[in-house]
Amino acid sequence: MEQELFELNPNPVFIFELDSLQIVKVNQAFIKKYGYREKEALKLRLTDIQSSNGVAGGLDEMTSGYKNPEIIREDSVEHISKDGEHFYVMISSHPITFKNKRARIVFIHDVTDRVEAEQKAQKAFDELSQHVNNSPLGMIKWSSSFEIIEWSDRISEIIGYSREEVLGKTPYFFQFYSEDDLQIVENEMSAIQAGEKNKTRTDIKIYRPDGKLIDLRVHASAIRDNNDQLISTITFVEEITRQKRMRLRYQRLFENANDGIFLMKGDTFIACNQQVCNIFGCTKDEILGQTPADFSPEYQPDGNPSLEQARKVIDKALTEGPQVFPWRHQKKDGTLIDTEISLNSISLDEDGGYVQAIVRDVTKQNKDQEELRRSEELFRKLFLEAPSAMVMVDTQNKVTKVNQSFEQLFGFEKDELLGRDLDQILGSDEDAPRMTEEGLKGQELYMDIQRYNKEGEKLDLLLSIIPVYLDDKPIAGFGIYVDISDQKRYERELKRSLDEKQVLLEEIHHRVKNNLAIVSGLLQMQMLSVEEPRLTSYLQDSQLRIKSMAIVHEMLYQSEKLSQINMDSYVKKLVRVISNTLSPENKNIQVEVKCNECTLNINQAIPCALNINELITNSFEYAFKGRQKGLIEVKVIEKEGVITVEVKDDGVGLADNFDELRKTSLGISLIENLVKQLDANLDIDTGEWGTAISFSFNKADVGGSSSSGRV
Template sequence: MKIDRKPKGSGIRSGERSLALKALRESEEKMRSIFRAAPIGIGVVVDRVFKDVNQRFCDLTGYTREELINKSARMVYPSEEEYQFVGREKYRQIADRGTGAVETRFRHKDGRVIDVWLSSAPLDISDVSRGVTFTTLDITERKSAEEALLRTVSLLEATLDSTADGILVVDLEGKIKRFNENFKKMWRIPPAILETGEDDRALGFVLDQLKDPEEFLSKVRQLYGKVLAESYDVLEFKDGRVFERFSRPQLLEGTPVGRVWSFRDVTERVKDEEKLRTALGEREVMLREIHHRVKNNIQIISSLLRLQSRYIKDEKALELLDESQNRIRSMALIHEKLYQSQDLSRIDFSDYIAKMITHLFAIYKVGFSRIRHRVDANKIQLDINRAIPCGLIINELITNALKHAFPEDREGELIITMLSLAGDQYELTVKDNGMGLPEGFDPAKKGTLGFQIVNDLVKQLDGLIEVRGDKGTEIVIRF
């Protein structure tokens, strides 16, 4: 009989060991695979000397694995101070809670300095000298973004604090999130109230200062109910101050997250505007009075001339006197129009010409049915410096047409147009279809008193005159 001398159960234990070793190898291979493929730098140090590193750590530092293994970790730090700081901080944390993490900087092989987040844990919590595993995450871009954000925030805060307006920012629930110094000064709200962040408490303090607190409160509630609404208002205080109030939603990528209120102290501006309105009102009254008195004085002169004409027997002298009265009337009409106008600096010339025609047709006893007339000067307005000489020119040219263009009750037409040109220039045309001017007539040469006056007035306007005699008379003046 054959006797099996193997220990009982030894085959089973051998099989178990094989399975355990296989599982261990598989686990180790899996960890190795993770170690190699991890997107963060991983390694092991013993007494701060590299014993193992993965490819990502090599990429992060710029060194090969061979260049790192068995080398001091000091080689990847930009300074001795940084190296010592990380050692003290990391091992202090490990001693306190078993792991350590610190933000630090590495110097890349090419000299660049990068920001990293370094986390460490001992292989054996009871014996750190056996080695420490570490993970390294490149946070350079994040740090740059954070620094850029901090610079932006700093700039915005500096801008906010330097602006002359008072700024208040609240969230959608009405909680105070931000305010600048000018807001605090302008509203004289105690810091203790603002620091609570409770908008209702600040609002209650504000309402006591306003002339119409209910109106202000009503508009505030409306805006809180319409998160996208923008608003402008003027606030009057009991103590005489005046604020402009602007409000608009605070948007984050198009979504409302709060509301921004800005307040501008316009007290001095309002006072200055009131003084200016008063001064302008007084000036307007004075100018109206001046135009009124000038018109009256001119009419007195005209009346004296009319009275004098009763004692003149010479027909030629009487005619000259009547023409002088018409010239005076044209000037008086300018001041009358200015006195009646809303704008004391300019007059409506279309209406002025129409009244001039009515007056002259009556003086020379010309019926509108015999000499038809047309005026085209819509929207033409002249200042007094050009209105008076231009009015006198029109008076002379209409007078000349009525006296000489249509003899022996001849019928005809008189057309007056006035155009606005570029550069604040104008073109005046007086045209009739009467007899026309004598052959060889030259307006530049000394002739009748009327044309001498017209030439002098055109020069006063820095203008040019053109006379056309085909089928009547057409006089064009540009000034």
């Protein structure tokens, strides 16, 4: 049975003595492969059929693997046939005993095709390495069992390991970012080894020896022999860390963009960002797979069908280049929105036909533009048709726009005004505000001015100035002119009339004062001719009352205000007159006045003055009987609109029968009537210390004549 296996084996088989290397037996397959007849073959030694090419150690190296009887050798070696043909064989030898001698039986498998394929692959790899080392790609060659057999310089730079560190290592040597990355590599290795794939491309993450995490894109190509058996695998590696980061950044920009962005294959949505969902009011799942027509009304505002129009602009984007156009979209809830669309064709694969679209919701923008247009139209109508003359100037004070009222007021045509300095056109007798590059020169925004029309006529005008600023910088100014020539004329006439009345009123007060002085003088003359003391006293009281009124009129015509009396000055002057008239020669009576700043109109000042006159006169006449000196205090105080008048003396006090006397006394009766006229409250206090009489009333601009009728 063993003899038949030896003879009938389809592969060459021979036996050689281990000590002499003499071939002692061959089979028919050996004779056919090597070209020797059996007798010729039995004269050969092992070294006669084995080439020494590439064997540095000569015979010992060639036969070292056969001399150890305990080793079963499997190796690939180069053999030579009788006619000198070189071929590669895979040998496996086993120790045996042949005719009582140590021997080896050798089984031959022709692997010439495989070896030559490996040599070609190696040569191609070596040639490719020359190019790869100068490119951004790193190259790795793996054995059929995925052990590293070649490692380029560039891959050392990318991954960080030297050639010596990785030769003979498998992919498990490297530290992958995750189990998922390792699983991807294992799946690709299995597919290549099983013959399911010859080319693969994978993206993985690994750690360099320095701990840096890098992204790699690995392109693998399997090299197989004629029997489709895997010989080796070459992988080209590029670092895509930067690209990955850029892609992640782009993805974030894509998702977080303010505008909607979507990708179409033809007219079908295949990707979109969140803003598209916000614009259309639906989810991504509801958008993807649909077409622009599904989110548009049946017809666009121009009357064209949305479906037909969408296909036209997409075709133009694919054939003619970028397209930008307005589009009316319809949200999921049926709401119509205005958008601006930008279409651009992009290449993602060999098939082409991809379009990127940017959608911007311009509904609010269109509304704002419409509102702006309406505002501009309203402003235009307001400006052009305003009844007041209006002009707009630039920062050089040059006219840029006028309305019809301005032309009519000043008599100029618009073409005569535009581009000219406003002040030079209208002329001015005084400095006027001007628009400059720094803003308005002169801060008064409302004023009366005089300007000239085209005919040279002077016009009285009310000018309103409105400077316009943008970002705190002046850009223009508006002037609004109102013709007030008639009002100014009326004002001048009224002022002239008032001036005349002022002079007349002063003259009236002056004449009243003079007339009262004449009456006072007559009374004085009458007193000189009367010997009765009682009658003289009456005449003197009347004279003082007349003087108190005369002082009022004297102060009025001397005052700038013909209706207001300064009570401080008045009371002090009145006290001097009374003191000079009534002070006895043999007594020392002092009068002190305390009056804060207050004024009264004539209709309150006269009754108040008459009352003060009566009270001081009474004190002089009755308070100091039997005494050589005395003090009279006069106070006129205003506080929160209330006038308080008090006349106080340190005399003997009122008589016990004062209540009876006040019923018949003309002076007391006069005081009480004047107090009523002022709507005042009279307060009388007396005792051994003296007498104090006071009254208070509300300050008011009382109209009408004096109180003489009531008194």
